[in-house]
Amino acid sequence: MNRLASIIYHGSRLILAGVFIYAGAIKGTDPVAFAGQVANYQILPYAWNYLVAAILPYLELLCGILLLLNKRIRPAVLVLFVLNLIFMLALSSLIVRGIDIDCGCFNPDAEARTTPLMALWRDAGLMLLLISTWMLRYRQHPPEAGDGQ
Amino acid sequence: MSELQLSPTLRRILLEAVILCALAAAVGLSLNYQMVLNAFSGKTVARPKLADSPxxxxxxxxxxxxxxxxxxxxxxxxxxxxxxxxxxxxxxxxxxxxxxxxxxxxxxxxxxxxxxxxxxxxxxxxxxxxxxxxxxxxxxxxxxxxxxxxxxxxxxxxxxxxxxxxxxxxxxxxxxxx
CATH class of the missing domain: 3.40.250.10 (Rhodanese-like domain)
Structure with missing residues (x-):
């Protein structure tokens, strides 16, 4: 990997690590409030919102820590890519249904509000970072050369 | 019928991704099992604090x-x-x-x-x-x-x-x- 690619790879990895560690940690401290945010999407049955709120913060936290440590990058990126895709679908459904709520992406008790459209743009940016991290890691360790993670 | 062929590396990445999800589920559920249990049994989940409650x-x-x-x-x-x-x-x-x-x-x-x-x-x-x-x-x-x-x-x-x-x-x- 040349110098520029290396800078982009580590930059993307560290930005993603910071975002998901923060998101996971802050939501994990108040799972009941986070369950409320999930319920506001009106997608899942009542109890399932709490199941999501119990697990999702730790998944984000775990993947963020792996990105920070530069370990198991591709599994972590794959999980976050799928999660982000689900977030984007959920946000799109809010826009289509005309439901204007706070996205609940970070602090469930925050005063500042992030609209579904703003959150969708932010998630699109995170998607670009995830794809670039995956591709650059892939270039560094192509499949035929073994994973080497 | 043709089967989807995944390289050993890709299979390993998928397996590790599944393990990550299982690990997060284990940690999350062990820390919040009471909340999830209450939600699925129809009990009140929100337990707000009242500053001057008896x-x-x-x-x-x-x-x-x-x-x-x-x-x-x-x-x-x-x-x-x-x-x-x-x-x-x-x-x-x-x-x-x-x-x-x-x-x-x-x-x-x-x-x-x-x-x-x-x-x-x-x-x-x-x-x-x-x-x-x-x-x-x-x-x-x-x-x-x-x-x-x-x-x-x-x-x-x-x-x-x-x-x-x-x-x-x-x-x-x-x-x-x-």
Whole structure:
């Protein structure tokens, strides 16, 4: 990997690590409030919102820590890519249904509000970072050369 | 029939991704099992703190009274209670209430509870079912108001957890300046 690619790879990895560690940690401290945010999407049955709120913060936290440590990058990126895709679908459904709520992406008790459209743009940016991290890691360790993670 | 061929590396990445999810599920569920258990058994999950609640006073001389919690209800159950003459209580602040509130709701903001409680007690009979609401799931004000009303002797106090957003999004009638 040349110098520029290396800078982009580590930059993307560290930005993603910071975002998901923060998101996971802050939501994990108040799972009941986070369950409320999930319920506001009106997608899942009542109890399932709490199941999501119990697990999702730790998944984000775990993947963020792996990105920070530069370990198991591709599994972590794959999980976050799928999660982000689900977030984007959920946000799109809010826009289509005309439901204007706070996205609940970070602090469930925050005063500042992030609209579904703003959150969708932010998630699109995170998607670009995830794809670039995956591709650059892939270039560094192509499949035929073994994973080497 | 052709099978999808995955390289050993890709298979390993997928396996490790599944292990990551399982690990997060194990940690999350072990730390929040009571919350999830309550949610799936239909019990109240939100346990808001009430600063001056009797349960938080520790005294060896006076026995600690168990804190009563209002029962959370869904939109469909709310309809049935309204048909029986239940009163909607808006626990949000007075400005939000003035802008828009559920049709027929009475304002009783958590922040002005002490100041307004005397009038409320004089106006509303103790046997009338009460349904408190605020800004939807995750908003604890309706629970705090509900707890206080139970302490004041009201016998049937419920909390509509979906609150104002769920009512509005369901296209139910609203009142107010907007």
């Amino acid at each position: 349960a938080e006073e520790s005294s060896s001389e006076t026995p600690v009274q168990p804190l009563l919690y209002p029962e959370p209800i869904e939109l469909e159950e709310l309809d049935a209670l309204l048909a029986e003459g239940a009163l909607l209580i808006d626990a949000r602040n007075a400005i939000d209430y003035a802008k828009s509130h559920l049709q027929g709701a009475r304002s009783l903001p958590l922040g002005e509870l002490d100041a307004q409680l005397e009038d409320f007690l004089a106006e509303v009979a103790k046997d009338r079912p009460l349904i408190a609401y605020c800004n939807g799931f995750g908003c604890p004000d309706s629970f705090d108001v509900g707890i206080r009303l139970l302490q004041e002797g009201y016998q049937q106090v419920f909390v509509f957890e979906g609150g104002y957003p769920q009512w509005r999004d369901a296209g139910r009638p609203l009142e107010g300046e907007q």
